[in-house]
Amino acid sequence: xxxxxxxTPTSPQEPLFAFGEGLSYTTVDYSNLRLAADEIGREGRIxxxxxxxxxxxxxxxETVQAYVSDTVTSVTWADRELKGFAQVTVQPGESVxxxxxxxxxxxxxxxxxxxRVVEPGTFELLVGKSSRSGDLLRAVFTIVA
Numbered sequence: 001x002x003x004x005x006x007x008t009p010t011s012p013q014e015p016l017f018a019f020g021e022g023l024s025y026t027t028v029d030y031s032n033l034r035l036a037a038d039e040i041g042r043e044g045r046i047x048x049x050x051x052x053x054x055x056x057x058x059x060x061x062e063t064v065q066a067y068v069s070d071t072v073t074s075v076t077w078a079d080r081e082l083k084g085f086a087q088v089t090v091q092p093g094e095s096v097x098x099x100x101x102x103x104x105x106x107x108x109x110x111x112x113x114x115x116r117v118v119e120p121g122t123f124e125l126l127v128g129k130s131s132r133s134g135d136l137l138r139a140v141f142t143i144v145a
Contacts, residue, residue: 018132019082020065026056028090030064033127033137039144040104042118046141048100050127054090063087066100067126067136068107073119075109080126080136083107100127104143120145 029052036047054060064087067080083102090096102125108118120143128136 018130018135020063020130021132021135024056024060026054026058026060026092028060028062028129029053029055030128030135030137033125033139035125035139035141038140039142041144042104042120044143045101045103046125048102048125048127048139049097050100050137051095051097052088052090053095054092057092059092060090061087062090062129064098064100065128065130066102067131068102069124069126070107070109070119071122071124071140073109073121075111080124080131082131100125107143118143 030050031053032051034049040046048066050064052062052064063085065082066084068083069080083106084100086098086100088096088098104118107123108116110116122140122142125139125141126136
């Protein structure tokens with residue numbers, strides 16, 4: 001039986017392990033997230049590059065995750081949605097640039113009338129090693145009409 005008076009409550013917003021979090025024998029730092037352009041059309045793609053540096057003693061196979069957040073939307077949208085990933089191998093002490101591309105169509109919503117549309121507006125690209133907010137680097141981009 002658990003003594004609820006001394007049990008530590010957990011918040012459903014902070015899971016013990018976030019999506020994509022895993023164990024590793026090395027450490028990889030993420031830095032320098034940059035966009036090829038910060039404005040794209042509804043038919044375009046957002047192209048991003050991020051630098052990974054293996055700061056540990058062993059080779060890393062790293063899964064870079066890319067999420068998108070719609071900062072202003074006409075319907076309820078998830079805080080962030082996984083839209084792409086890339087898996088790379090990084091040798092100890094090595095830095096590599098990783099390319100991520102996400103189509104504007106992947107930022108679509110479904111209207112109340114049931115139509116899928118790409119709304120113009122401001123979005124955030126979030127790239128990192130897990131879905132945990134503290135693990136993600138951010139870059140703002142705009143989809144124009």
